[in-house]
């Protein structure tokens with residue numbers, strides 16, 4: 001069967017990083033914002049955890065961090081962050097209570113509980129990492145907001161979640177929720193693709209099948225168009241075993257048939273008991289016969 005758009009998937013897929021939705025940035029020579037403890041009673045209890053994912057140490061001299069209102073230099077003299085290690089930034093010395101390495105920065109911005117902007121600059125003024133979080137991304141009163149994947153997009157809400165450690169945070173150590181491998185162990189497939197939801201009884205639905213590397217998980221499946229706009233929340237909070245499938249009828253959230261084009265199928269599987277989150281994405285082509 002012939003379909004329009006057949007063969008164009010690769011072209012459109014190449015355009016997707018420009019949309020920014022799943023853009024991934026190289027982590028070489030930079031520090032990454034890894035955890036934010038923003039919802040506390042006092043500014044002095046807040047902190048930000050940075051991670052140095054590289055093997056070589058990085059000097060924080062003249063690095064800076066800003067929120068939506070002010071930019072604050074972190075250190076006027078050398079302060080080395082060893083390779084593969086964490087550092088907390090705080091207004092107060094939290095070493096006694098958290099037992100982790102802390103750089104005390106008087107004048108560090110206060111992080112708003114509802115959401116805030118956070119931009120980390122290196123000594124040359126280049127942006128090392130940045131995000132604009134909201135309370136909906138995760139975190140809560142004395143519960144931190146944790147990053148899942150170091151090489152994931154800082155601005156992707158799906159790359160952040162509430163800490164599930166009993167302490168409410170993982171200051172100075174690996175996060176309680178994380179995507180451990182660069183390549184997900186999830187398999188995700190769409191069949192048939194292209195499909196043509198024109199109700200002629202032939203290839204009207206796409207079956208999205210998956211296998212998970214966990215016995216039980218809560219699964220979210222979303223459909224995005226090629227500009228990164230979410231068109232359908234196909235499965236929300238669904239309890240799943242190690243494999244499953246869902247049907248997409250080609251309709252958006254309002255039941256309208258989506259335009260022909262290339263769509264992104266995004267799956268997130270969360271195993272809270274193991275503190276494990278896996279993600280995967282694949283393409284699906286919605287076409288029409290001719």
Ligand SMILES: [Ca+2]
Nearest residue numbers: 038111112113
């Ligand atoms: Ca706060």
Ligand SMILES: [Ca+2]
Nearest residue numbers: 170173174175
């Ligand atoms: Ca941590």
